Amino acid sequence: MQYHALWQSVLGEIELTVSHATFTTWFKNTELIDQNDAGVVISVPNIFAKKQFEVKFNDQVKGVLSKNGINPKKISYTINTSGKHTRLNRETTTDMTPVTSAADLLFTKDKTKAMPVSVGNLNPRYTFDSFIVGSSNDLAYTASQAVAAKPGVKYNPLYLYGGVGLGKTHLMQAVGNEIVKKNPKMKVLYISSETFVSEFLDHIRFKKKGFSEKYRNVDVLIVDDMQFIAGKEKTQEEFFHTFNHLHQNNKQIIISSDKPPKSIPTLTERLRSRFEMGMTIDIQMPDFETRCAILNIKASQSGVTLKQDTVEYLATNIKTNIRELEGALNQLLAYAEMRGIEPDISTAEGLLGNIRHSRPQHLSSKQIIDRTAKHFQLELSEICGSKRDRYIVVPRQIAMYLLRSELHLSFPKIANELGRKDHTTAIHSIEKIEKAIKLDFLIREQVASIREKLYA
Numbered sequence: 001m002q003y004h005a006l007w008q009s010v011l012g013e014i015e016l017t018v019s020h021a022t023f024t025t026w027f028k029n030t031e032l033i034d035q036n037d038a039g040v041v042i043s044v045p046n047i048f049a050k051k052q053f054e055v056k057f058n059d060q061v062k063g064v065l066s067k068n069g070i071n072p073k074k075i076s077y078t079i080n081t082s083g084k085h086t087r088l089n090r091e092t093t094t095d096m097t098p099v100t101s102a103a104d105l106l107f108t109k110d111k112t113k114a115m116p117v118s119v120g121n122l123n124p125r126y127t128f129d130s131f132i133v134g135s136s137n138d139l140a141y142t143a144s145q146a147v148a149a150k151p152g153v154k155y156n157p158l159y160l161y162g163g164v165g166l167g168k169t170h171l172m173q174a175v176g177n178e179i180v181k182k183n184p185k186m187k188v189l190y191i192s193s194e195t196f197v198s199e200f201l202d203h204i205r206f207k208k209k210g211f212s213e214k215y216r217n218v219d220v221l222i223v224d225d226m227q228f229i230a231g232k233e234k235t236q237e238e239f240f241h242t243f244n245h246l247h248q249n250n251k252q253i254i255i256s257s258d259k260p261p262k263s264i265p266t267l268t269e270r271l272r273s274r275f276e277m278g279m280t281i282d283i284q285m286p287d288f289e290t291r292c293a294i295l296n297i298k299a300s301q302s303g304v305t306l307k308q309d310t311v312e313y314l315a316t317n318i319k320t321n322i323r324e325l326e327g328a329l330n331q332l333l334a335y336a337e338m339r340g341i342e343p344d345i346s347t348a349e350g351l352l353g354n355i356r357h358s359r360p361q362h363l364s365s366k367q368i369i370d371r372t373a374k375h376f377q378l379e380l381s382e383i384c385g386s387k388r389d390r391y392i393v394v395p396r397q398i399a400m401y402l403l404r405s406e407l408h409l410s411f412p413k414i415a416n417e418l419g420r421k422d423h424t425t426a427i428h429s430i431e432k433i434e435k436a437i438k439l440d441f442l443i444r445e446q447v448a449s450i451r452e453k454l455y456a
């Protein structure tokens, strides 16, 4: 933890220069673990990440380290293998916890945390320019532009809501960035409601000064993920006053949440009515065409032109949210680049787990189970045993999945291989991993990595 603060600041800078997906895919679960005369050591979650860092990001990391006064002779990257059990048993992981197991990956919900700071906390990459408009988000986009053109005048507050990964943060920050760009004197502040809550608590507990002023002295207040204020009455009361103060002074307020105001449980009535005063708009999952457009643009931002069938394949298979879509695309590009192959539909299929690999004759179920156990640093007796701890269950499910996808074993046989009596366990496990592979690029990565070793 010694170097945690330093690494946080390095990450903060890097986050501003790479795409959100790149950042979450590669940088999020890294840590600086050692620094001495010989150089620095950075821990990364897996072999894919190691490769990326060595090949792609090394110069960047070096540059930012140097800005922070560190000029290592050498930067080495090591795969994090420590502390699996304690970590896996935890309910939540923090942003900086290295993720080494599928259990983490499956059960870590996306938490939108306040990201490292720039002007008003805004991430300069979130612009209108890079936001793709379709019928799922055009209203939100238009209203956001109107607000950016005349803050505090038209829609106040602007309240955007919708599921995770659909572009709320991007759009709100685009408004902030646009306002600051046009008028650098405008004071724009972006925070997550969690930040507001915790600063408010500090203010109460430790009598920290400057809390009210901080939020009342702005021209534009952007509060992301308002749902986290639910149930916190004192904080709501404080926010109510902040809101009124800003609103009366014609200052713009922008709010996002996963639900409309009336559906946030335990939101005080008066705050709810405030939120409904301006414009409330939802953002939905983009339709197929928009998903294709997003993929095309994001690919070309990475300097790659994808074939139409590949784009359509991804757009068809990833219907959850744009963050996942971006994640899958990034992974496809990275995977293809690493192997020097085309990021085409068959590579995409392979990554999404639908492909039948041309498998060597000798691959046995024992090898698959061994390999999976080893990947997650489990004993064979654990993976085939009776324990139901999550850190064992998910690897076990992955082993079942691989027995099916690589060897086409029957469900009863698969159950039997893993010491299960009931073949429905195998069916459920395999379905679960099939789904997870589509939804979660980190799971995809784990499975791909085991596969890679199996066929190495």
Ligand code: ADP
Binding pocket: 020, 021, 112, 130, 131, 132, 133, 137, 162, 163, 164, 165, 166, 167, 168, 169, 170, 171, 294, 322, 323, 326
């Ligand atoms: P939310 O805040 O709704 O959870 P984000 O704004 O964080 O979602 O979006 C997730 C990712 O998807 C970000 O990288 C964002 O840039 C990207 N994204 C979302 N919507 C769009 C869009 N319409 N065009 C381009 N990128 C988008």
Ligand code: MG
Binding pocket: 112, 165, 168, 169, 170, 224
């Ligand atoms: Mg968000």
